[in-house]
Amino acid sequence: MDRIDAMRAFVTVARSGSFSAAADKLDKSPQLISKYVSQLEEHLDTRLLNRTTRRVHLTEAGEQYLPRASQVLDEIDAMENQLTDLQHKAHGLLRISAPVAFSTSHLAPLINKFQQQYPDVDVDLHLNDRKVDIVEEGFDIALRIGHLKSSSMIAKRLTIIKLVICASPDYLALHGEPTTLESLTQHNYLRYSLLDSSNSPDAHHYLTQGQVPDIGKVSCNHGEFLCQCAVLGQGIVMQPTFICHDAINAGKLKVILRDNEPAPMHLYAVYAHRQLMASKVRAFINFAADFYGDTPYWDDCLTA
The missing domain is CATH 3.40.190.10 (Periplasmic binding protein-like II)
Known part of the structure; x- marks a missing residue:
């Protein structure tokens, strides 16, 4: 027996006054509604309704059980409605x-x-x-x-998150513009310390996994700081465009080594x-x- 269905059948019968009226409201057959109520009475080991040919009447036990069963069902309905609203209305x-x-x-x-x-x-x-x-x-x-x-x-x-390698025009004028990754050995690379080869292969892997040894005098876990260092002419930086796009548009940084840009992230x-x-x-x-x-x-x- 589904106790919730049985309770709902009993409450509906009690409020509507007949099994047929309850069946109409619950879209069930009168026989199934009667079965639910009988199973509930058996479970409680007490009679809740006195049945006549025309109407049903609450017993004393039924009068005591009805308000409490109604409250339980109301709380269940409220809880389910709240969860339904949570699914369908963003709040x-x-x-x-x-x-x-x-x-x-x-x-x-x-x-x-x-x-x-x-x-x-x-x-x-x-x-x-x-x-x-x-x-x-x-x-x-x-x-x-x-x-x-x-x-x-x-x-x-x-x-998409694009990565570019760039440096300030002043830095490139002073130290020259690298044309290959190998030529970066002659430059100061400003390293983002949280980026690893699993996040960004290709250029960063080349720059940080030993193929270009001991480059860079500054490393930091904040890309905006490294970008500012590059704008000040301190070295070459590889950063996502969401950090350095303003400096590039303002001419404070120049994108270099375009053929060696890492694969984009997301x-x-x-x-x-x-x-x-x-x-x-x-x-x-x-x-x-x-x-x-x-x-x-x-x-x-x-x-x-």
């Missing part, structure tokens, strides 16, 4: 983990536009370049940049479950993919 608290440099430059406009369209969604944003455990740390979404390895998480690609939204995804998660992921597009705005306006 609630959305917890996001995102990388620092990208977020400080390009996430605020996205969240601003997103909340204009979805005002019932509150955003709790955590900026950290650490790879968080989404489930253990209670995040709905983690934004990640790179070449993702296989995992139990689900990933949605949001946009920005991903990583989340735990594909099925029964909360509408706030689905809404944000779809909105972000549309907002950045196949060619993000920082590349679309790149002049060099």
